[in-house]
Amino acid sequence: MKRLKKPAKLLAVLMLLGANIVVALYIGKAVHQYRAPAVVTANADHEINIHGVIENLDDQTKQVNKLVRAGVGEIFIDINSPGGGLVPTEKFLRVMASAQYHGVVFTCVVTRQAASAATIILSHCNNRYALYGTGILWHSMLMQGSFRLNEQSTSKVLTFMQVKNEEIWAATRIHFWPWYFTKHFVEETMLFASEVEKNGFGFLNVIQSYNYQEGQEKKVTTKAKSKKSVKIKVTGYKCKCTPIKPEREEKKK
Secondary structure, rough: OOOOOOHHHHHHHHHHHHEEEHHHHHHHHHHHHHHOOEEEEEEEEEEEEOOEEEEOOHHHHHHHHHHHOOOOEEEEEEEEEEEEEEEEEEHHHHHHHHHHHOOOOOEEEEEEEOOHHHHEEEEEEEEOEOOOOOOOEEEOOOOOOOOOOOOOHHHHHHHHHHHHHHHHHHHHHHOOHHHHHHHHHHOOOOOEEEHHHHHHOOOOEOOEEEEOOOOOOOEEEEEOOOOOEEEEEEEOOOEEEOOOOOOOOOOOO
């Protein structure tokens, strides 16, 4: 039997290695999802909220710094935001990175939606969860400003945006097949969290309930089968919110 030529032999080795990597990724994905909890229980005293449009995160930054100084080991972030400014987002990411360097773990839960800049923050959390029926979206950064466009300046702007998009979405992109991430990046698709969980490699886990420790006042839950608005109950008041349309569950045969 003739020996394989070096290029053919190298190609065979690379194909075998690629097949092993794919199998390992799918096994890792299955194990990761199997271990996912149905309920996340937080300490309300160690939680911060990122709700609404992100214009500045100064208050959240102060809360994080205060908790870090107090020696808190885990900080919970409740995310319900359509996104917002990239500058305040990047400032907050630096604060998160500093806290993580000192051993702090960030556990983030999407309670309704995480889009644009909110997804960037979610991507930098150590533990990522989303309530059933919530939405996740990633897309290109928005370029703002007044400047004259010509062939040279347009080329520079496009190059800057390409490099910046690669930078800010690196922590998200790594959890998906390139074609999947790019497709929804271009189309700006609001994806259900369960679809993101299914198509991602350890990006997030879908949960049914986000609770607070016994004796604390707040509680946030969702009902998977509800076709009406989801009720978010908090001791002291009730808020009725209109959620993203829930997914249809497959009928059991």
